[in-house]
Amino acid sequence: MTRRRAARPAVRHTTVEEQELCAMRYHLSHSVVCAAPPGRVYDVIRRSADWPRIFAPCQAVTVLEQEPDRELIEIRALVGGAPMTWRSRRRFLPEVCGVRAEVVRPMKLVAAMTTEWRVVAVNAQQSLLLLEHAYDLCEDVAGQVEGVTTREQAEHFIESAIDANSATELGNIKAAVERPAPPADERDCHARHSVVVGAPADTVYGLIRDTTHWPRIFDACLGAASVGSDATGELVRIEAAQDGRTVAWETRRRYYDAIRRIDYHLPVPMPFVASMRGEWRVVPLGTARCLLTVDRHWRMLDDVRGVRDGVTTVAEAAALVRGFVETNAAAEMTALRAYAEDGIDTLTEITTRISLPHPPDAVYTLLADVAGWPKLLPHCEGLELRHDDGRHQEFVLEVRTAAGAEAFRSVRHCDAERLSIVYFQPEPPPLLLRHEGSWQVRAADDGGSEVVSRHTAVLDAVACEKAFGTAELREHKRRVRDMLDGNSRRTVEACAQALEHRPRPANGAAPAPVGHGG
Structure with a gap:
C-alpha cells in the first residue's frame, strides 16, 4: 500500500476536469497492487451499491x-x-478502467472535493489500483466537528481520515478481487476441449471409438475393457491414474458412425461424481484434416465426505475433479493428434502446479533470467547464452546428474505481460527425441x-529401454514424467529460496537426467 501528497501544480491543464483538479489546494494519492486483472478490479469500484458490503468505513x-x-x-x-x-456525481471511464467523481454536497470541513479511481495493468495477473483525492477546506471550520476549531486541526483531521479510509478501502478491494468468485452451483460443471488434427476424420474417429487403443495412447489410462455391447453401443470399464491412485468407472457409449459422434454417460461414475455425460465429435476439415471435440458435463455428489482422506467439502472435491479432467483432457488431445498424424505412441505429458507465497512478477523474473540460473x-554447472533480447532466448545448459554432466539446447520465448515462457529443445536430453513445454505464473x-509447468516429450524407446532395463512403454513414460516433475519442482523451489533470501545449499541433490524446464 502506498500513498503520497502532491503540491499544487503550477502548469495549466487543458481539460475542465484537470483544471478543477489543479485548482484544489490539497492532494492525496494512495495505491495498492492487486493479484487480479484490471477488469475485475474496475468492476468493484464501479458498483457503488456493493460498497457497504465490501468497504469497512462505508455504512450505506x-x-x-x-x-x-x-x-x-x-x-x-x-x-x-x-x-x-455526502453526495458524489460519478462518471465511468471504462476505456481506461477509471471512475472520476465530484463531491457535489461535501462532507463536513470540506468545501469541494474530486476523486479519481484508476486501474492500471501491471501484467496479465496483476494490476495497480490508484485512488487520488483533491480537495479544499471550508473557510470557517469551527463548530463542524467536535474538537476541530482551527484550520490546522481541520487539515490534520481530513488528511488523517482520508489516509485511514483509503488504506482500508484499498485493502478491502484487494481482498475482494483476490477472493475466488463462487460458482452459481459448484456441483454442476462443464468442460470442452478440442484440437485440429492433420489426419482424415475417419482415422481419428476410429481411435476414439476403439477404446483398446487408449492404454497405449493416453498416459492416464491404465486399462479399458468392454463389459457388454449391442448394435449401437457398449459399456466400457475404464481404469485410470488420478493423483497417484488408481480409480475406475464405467461409461455407456452410443455410436453414431455416420456423423462420427459418440455420446456417453457414466452409470457408475468416477469418485466424487454423481453423474457425468458428454460427447465426442469429429468434424472433417478436408480430406486429411479434422476437428476433434469432447464435451463433458458432470454433477458432484451432494456429500463427498468419506470418499478420500483430506477431502471434506464439495468445493475441494470439485477442484480435484476439474483439475483431473482439465489436465488429462489436454493431454488426450495432444496424444491423439501425435498418434493420428505420425503414429507416435511414445509421447507423454505432465503438468506440475506449485504454489508460492511470492508475487507473480517476482517469480516470473527469476524464471526468465536464464543468465542467472x-x-x-x-x-546447474554452466550456461552458454547464445541469444537473449529479453523476449527470445537461446542457450545451452549444462547440468549435474547422477550419471555425470549433461548439456542440452533450449530456445525460449518470454512474455512478461502474460508472465509466460514457452520453449522447445532442438537438442533434448538423451532419453528424449523431442521436448517442449512452458512456464506460466498465475496470481493466487x-x-x-501459482507456477504451472507443462512438459510434452517424445521418448527415445531404445535409450529408455537401455537406461531403465525394461521394454515396458508405460514404465518408460512413468519414469520420464517423474523426472520432468522433479526438475520442475527443484527449479521452482530454487526460486522460492532466492525470494526468501535463503542461502543455496552447498551440495544440491542431483536432478534427474532428463527434461529440465527449459
Missing part, C-alpha cells in the same frame, strides 16, 4: 440518479470516526502465485 450508499455512463450517489460513512454523509539452480487467491 443510495443511488439517486443512474445512467449507463454516470450516477449520482449519496454516501454515509465514518470519516475520522465521525459519521458523515548458474547462481540460482544448485544443479492468497496474494501469492
Whole structure:
C-alpha cells in the first residue's frame, strides 16, 4: 500500500476536469497492487451499491440518479470516526478502467472535493489500483466537528481520515478481487476441449471409438475393457491414474458412425461424481484434416465426505475433479493428434502446479533470467547464452546428474505481460527425441502465485529401454514424467529460496537426467 501528497501544480491543464483538479489546494494519492486483472478490479469500484458490503468505513450508499455512463450517489460513512454523509456525481471511464467523481454536497470541513479511481495493468495477473483525492477546506471550520476549531486541526483531521479510509478501502478491494468468485452451483460443471488434427476424420474417429487403443495412447489410462455391447453401443470399464491412485468407472457409449459422434454417460461414475455425460465429435476439415471435440458435463455428489482422506467439502472435491479432467483432457488431445498424424505412441505429458507465497512478477523474473540460473539452480554447472533480447532466448545448459554432466539446447520465448515462457529443445536430453513445454505464473487467491509447468516429450524407446532395463512403454513414460516433475519442482523451489533470501545449499541433490524446464 502506498500513498503520497502532491503540491499544487503550477502548469495549466487543458481539460475542465484537470483544471478543477489543479485548482484544489490539497492532494492525496494512495495505491495498492492487486493479484487480479484490471477488469475485475474496475468492476468493484464501479458498483457503488456493493460498497457497504465490501468497504469497512462505508455504512450505506443510495443511488439517486443512474445512467449507463454516470450516477449520482449519496454516501454515509465514518470519516475520522465521525459519521458523515455526502453526495458524489460519478462518471465511468471504462476505456481506461477509471471512475472520476465530484463531491457535489461535501462532507463536513470540506468545501469541494474530486476523486479519481484508476486501474492500471501491471501484467496479465496483476494490476495497480490508484485512488487520488483533491480537495479544499471550508473557510470557517469551527463548530463542524467536535474538537476541530482551527484550520490546522481541520487539515490534520481530513488528511488523517482520508489516509485511514483509503488504506482500508484499498485493502478491502484487494481482498475482494483476490477472493475466488463462487460458482452459481459448484456441483454442476462443464468442460470442452478440442484440437485440429492433420489426419482424415475417419482415422481419428476410429481411435476414439476403439477404446483398446487408449492404454497405449493416453498416459492416464491404465486399462479399458468392454463389459457388454449391442448394435449401437457398449459399456466400457475404464481404469485410470488420478493423483497417484488408481480409480475406475464405467461409461455407456452410443455410436453414431455416420456423423462420427459418440455420446456417453457414466452409470457408475468416477469418485466424487454423481453423474457425468458428454460427447465426442469429429468434424472433417478436408480430406486429411479434422476437428476433434469432447464435451463433458458432470454433477458432484451432494456429500463427498468419506470418499478420500483430506477431502471434506464439495468445493475441494470439485477442484480435484476439474483439475483431473482439465489436465488429462489436454493431454488426450495432444496424444491423439501425435498418434493420428505420425503414429507416435511414445509421447507423454505432465503438468506440475506449485504454489508460492511470492508475487507473480517476482517469480516470473527469476524464471526468465536464464543468465542467472548458474547462481540460482544448485544443479546447474554452466550456461552458454547464445541469444537473449529479453523476449527470445537461446542457450545451452549444462547440468549435474547422477550419471555425470549433461548439456542440452533450449530456445525460449518470454512474455512478461502474460508472465509466460514457452520453449522447445532442438537438442533434448538423451532419453528424449523431442521436448517442449512452458512456464506460466498465475496470481493466487492468497496474494501469492501459482507456477504451472507443462512438459510434452517424445521418448527415445531404445535409450529408455537401455537406461531403465525394461521394454515396458508405460514404465518408460512413468519414469520420464517423474523426472520432468522433479526438475520442475527443484527449479521452482530454487526460486522460492532466492525470494526468501535463503542461502543455496552447498551440495544440491542431483536432478534427474532428463527434461529440465527449459
